[in-house]
Amino acid sequence: MGFMDKVKAAAKNVDSKAGEEIDKGKYRSKISEEKNEIDKLYKNIGIAYYDARAQGKGIPDEIDDMCAEIDERKSKIAEYEVRIKEIEEAGHKEREQNRLEAEAAAKASEEAKAAKEESKDKKE
Secondary structure, three states: OOHHHHHHHHHHHHHHHHHHHHHHHHHHHHHHHHHHHHHHHHHHHHHHHHHHHHOOOOOOHHHHHHHHHHHHHHHHHHHHHHHHHHHHHHHHHHHHHHHHHHHHHHHHHHHHHHHHHHHHHHHO
């Protein structure tokens, strides 16, 4: 592989990796937000349960609602984690394709150079 082909492939791969990290960062941020909200819900469940117990009441319905919301948020987190994996796989495929294209370009360049040399040798 020629030097310039390597440089071009490296530049494409740096760009690919940077884009991938930005996309993954967006989902990681969403995951963090969901986890923070889950933590708040856990706290609210504890408060609601304690207040109901202190007042001699049964478990309030709002606890079931908060538990359902936690389940929904955990499901979102799982979806975001799948998206991160998909982004990683797509990035890997893109970088592999860049490598293959660079190799093909280098091979074509070498073949053209060899053909030019051969043609030059035949003229002499």
